[in-house]
Amino acid sequence: MKRVWWVVFVCAALVLSACNAGSDLPEGITVEEAWIRPAPMGGGVAAGYMTIRNGGPGDDALIGARAEFASEVQVHESIVQDDIAVMRPVEAIPVPAGGTVLLEPGGYHLMLMDVQEGIEFGETVTITLIFENAGEVQIQAEARRP
Amino acid sequence: MQEGGFSRTQWWIWGGILVVLVALSLVPLLLPHFHGAEYSDAEVIDFALPRADGGTFHLSDHRGDVVVLYFGYTQCPDVCPTTLMDLHRTMEELEARAEDVTVAFVTVDPARDTPEKMVDYLRYFDPSFIGLYGEPDELQRVYDLFSVTVLAENQTANGYGLAHTTSTFVIDRNGRLRLKMHYGAKPGEMTDDLKILLRERGS
Numbered sequence: 254m255k256r257v258w259w260v261v262f263v264c265a266a267l268v269l270s271a272c273n274a275g276s277d278l279p280e281g282i283t284v285e286e287a288w289i290r291p292a293p294m295g296g297g298v299a300a301g302y303m304t305i306r307n308g309g310p311g312d313d314a315l316i317g318a319r320a321e322f323a324s325e326v327q328v329h330e331s332i333v334q335d336d337i338a339v340m341r342p343v344e345a346i347p348v349p350a351g352g353t354v355l356l357e358p359g360g361y362h363l364m365l366m367d368v369q370e371g372i373e374f375g376e377t378v379t380i381t382l383i384f385e386n387a388g389e390v391q392i393q394a395e396a397r398r399p
Numbered sequence: 400m401q402e403g404g405f406s407r408t409q410w411w412i413w414g415g416i417l418v419v420l421v422a423l424s425l426v427p428l429l430l431p432h433f434h435g436a437e438y439s440d441a442e443v444i445d446f447a448l449p450r451a452d453g454g455t456f457h458l459s460d461h462r463g464d465v466v467v468l469y470f471g472y473t474q475c476p477d478v479c480p481t482t483l484m485d486l487h488r489t490m491e492e493l494e495a496r497a498e499d500v501t502v503a504f505v506t507v508d509p510a511r512d513t514p515e516k517m518v519d520y521l522r523y524f525d526p527s528f529i530g531l532y533g534e535p536d537e538l539q540r541v542y543d544l545f546s547v548t549v550l551a552e553n554q555t556a557n558g559y560g561l562a563h564t565t566s567t568f569v570i571d572r573n574g575r576l577r578l579k580m581h582y583g584a585k586p587g588e589m590t591d592d593l594k595i596l597l598r599e600r601g602s
Contacts, residue, residue, distance in 0.1 A: 290476075293520040297474070297516075297520070298474055331478050337563065338478040338564075338565040340477060362477050364476050
């Protein structure tokens with residue numbers, strides 16, 4: 254009978270620790286489906302895309318990023334209007350409390366400048382995102398041929 | 400003479416007319432129709448530009464092929480690669496028929512796009528894509544042929560971004576400007592449209 258109680262105790266501990274791990278995320282910011290389109294040539298530019306969720310109680314905003322494999326990373330937005338594409342740096346991408354923001358082709362994206370040569374498709378790279386409130390969040394992004 | 404209503408003959412006549420009308424209304428559905436915006440079939444004035452991989456591209460040399468033109472630049476990280484990747488997919492979907500399609504990428508950034516950069520850039524998407532560059536004035540003449548807009552935009556860390564027309568232009572086997580595909584067309588739409596144009600004969 255004692256053994257049963259042990260099993261119950263261990264299960265409860267596992268469940269609780271899992272819950273804790275969830276709340277350990279910085280201010281409830283989570284990033285999913287992160288990928289980059291590697292630069293076609295060394296020294297070229299690459300774009301980074303992802304889904305950012307803010308599970309926290311307060312609004313936040315993506316205000317910058319950096320990566321070791323790029324000389325600089327900017328937060329950008331592409332706008333296609335009247336058949337003309339304009340790309341401009343943005344100061345912040347708002348991620349409201351409880352909200353989700355998509356960084357996707359033709360919209361918000363990271364622009365990675367002067368990218369190192371030789372990133373292969375399928376390889377995973379590390380990017381550090383900087384949020385106004387959550388601070389730095391490290392993510393893994395897959396190099397994809399979309 | 401029958402009193403009131405239709406006679407048997409009248410039923411047949413009206414019924415026949417109805418069947419013909421319904422059949423006629425279905426005809427447009429059966430005819431091939433394009434996803435892209437159609438042009439008035441005007442012949443494109445021949446132009447020549449240096450090819451990034453050497454030699455000169457004359458539009459008239461590609462009579463008999465369907466020619467797809469896209470205007471962009473190699474420092475464009477988002478919109479241009481998205482379109483070029485879609486075009487690569489189209490070429491894959493066309494399989495053997497892709498042999499009759501010429502895809503050319505015309506730079507809108509002659510100051511920074513060297514032929515070497517363009518060759519590297521395009522090889523990444525599809526080795527068959529041809530890069531076209533040139534002096535600003537000779538490029539401008541080509542932009543004008545397609546009413547392509549290029550505007551120097553704001554500063555970015557690597558210099559400047561450019562605002563530019565995002566459509567893809569399609570010229571048929573007879574050198575006539577036929578279609579303009581808008582940015583963000585669904586995958587497969589370009590393939591469908593090119594298949595229709597490829598079925599046409601060149602004169």
